Amino acid sequence: MRLHRKGRTALVLALVAVVGMAFRVSWNALRDIAGAVGADETAAMLYPFVVDGLMALALIATLVLADRDRTFALRVLGAYTVASLVLNYVHGLVPELHGRTVDWGRLADWDPANWALVLLATSLPVGSIYFGSDLVAKVLHHRPAPIPAVSANAEESTEITVKRSTADLPVSTPAPITPNGAVLPRPVAVGFLKSTVPVKPYPSIAPAPVAPIGRRPVAAESTRPRRATGRVPAVAKSSRSKRTPDQLLAEARTTTADWPDAKVTGEGIRRALHTSPANARTLRDTLLAERAATAAGAA
Numbered sequence: 001m002r003l004h005r006k007g008r009t010a011l012v013l014a015l016v017a018v019v020g021m022a023f024r025v026s027w028n029a030l031r032d033i034a035g036a037v038g039a040d041e042t043a044a045m046l047y048p049f050v051v052d053g054l055m056a057l058a059l060i061a062t063l064v065l066a067d068r069d070r071t072f073a074l075r076v077l078g079a080y081t082v083a084s085l086v087l088n089y090v091h092g093l094v095p096e097l098h099g100r101t102v103d104w105g106r107l108a109d110w111d112p113a114n115w116a117l118v119l120l121a122t123s124l125p126v127g128s129i130y131f132g133s134d135l136v137a138k139v140l141h142h143r144p145a146p147i148p149a150v151s152a153n154a155e156e157s158t159e160i161t162v163k164r165s166t167a168d169l170p171v172s173t174p175a176p177i178t179p180n181g182a183v184l185p186r187p188v189a190v191g192f193l194k195s196t197v198p199v200k201p202y203p204s205i206a207p208a209p210v211a212p213i214g215r216r217p218v219a220a221e222s223t224r225p226r227r228a229t230g231r232v233p234a235v236a237k238s239s240r241s242k243r244t245p246d247q248l249l250a251e252a253r254t255t256t257a258d259w260p261d262a263k264v265t266g267e268g269i270r271r272a273l274h275t276s277p278a279n280a281r282t283l284r285d286t287l288l289a290e291r292a293a294t295a296a297g298a299a
Contacts, residue, residue, distance in 0.1 A: 023048065076131045264284055
C-alpha cells in the first residue's frame with residue numbers, strides 16, 4: 001500500500017534529521033583534515049560541505065534521474081561516501097589531528113599512504129565541482145516519461161467488460177423469433193447454469209398495413225410513321241442496291257472500258273459503281289481475268 005501523504009512527509013523529515021546529525025558528526029573530522037592539508041580557517045569550515053554536501057546532492061539526483069544517469073549518480077554517491085569514510089577513519093587514527101598539532105601535509109607515517117591520503121583530500125573539492133555540475137545539468141534536462149492516469153472506475157469497467165466478453169455467458173446468440181412474432185426461449189448451454197427461468201413469449205404484433213403501389217401511367221406508343229430526322233443520301237435512295245451480279249458485271253465493263261489495268265482496282269470500282277467492297281473485289285478479279293484472256297487471244 002502507498003504511504004499516506006503525512007507518512008511520506010514524516011519519513012522525509014526523519015531522513016533529513018539523520019543526515020543532518022551525521023553531517024555534524026563528520027564535520028570535525030573533515031575540517032581537521034582540510035586544515036592538515038593546508039586549508040585556512042574559512043576553507044576548513046567549508047570543506048565538509050564539499051564532501052558531504054555533494055553526497056546529499058547525489059542522493060537527490062538518484063531519486064530524480066533514471067537509467068544510465070541514475071547509475072552515474074549512484075556511483076558518485078558511492079565514491080564520495082567511501083572518501084568521507086576514509087578521511088573520518090584517518091582522523092580517528094591520528095590523534096594529532098584533533099589538536100591540529102600535526103605537520104602540514106602529514107596524514108600518515110608511511111610515505112605512500114600519506115601521499116595517497118593527501119591526494120584524496122585535495123582532489124575532492126575539484127571532483128565536487130565537476131560531478132556536482134554534471135549532476136545538476138542532468139537533473140535540469142531530465143524529462144520523466146508520462147504515466148497514463150487510470151482511475152479506479154476505469155479499471156473496474158475494464159474488468160467488467162472483459163468478463164462480459166467471455167464465452168462462459170449462458171446467452172451467446174439472440175433469441176429466435178417465430179413467424180407469428182413470438183420470441184422463443186434462448187438456448188442455454190448445458191452445465192453452465194444449474195437452473196434456468198423460462199422466458200415468456202411476447203404477444204404477437206400485427207403487421208402494419210402497407211399501401212399498395214399504384215401503377216404509373218405509361219404513354220401509348222404512336223402509330224404514325226416517324227419522319228426522317230435527316231436528309232437521306234441519294235445513294236441510299238438509288239435502286240442500284242438491288243442489282244444482280246450480271247448487271248453489276250455489265251455496268252463494270254461499261255464503266256472501266258477505257259480504264260488502264262493499273263486503275264482497275266477494288267476501291268476504284270466500288271466508288272464508281274457504289275457497291276460493296278466484296279462485290280468490287282469480285283468485279284475487279286473478273287475484269288482483270290477477261291482482259292488477260294483478251295490479250296492472250298490477240299497475241
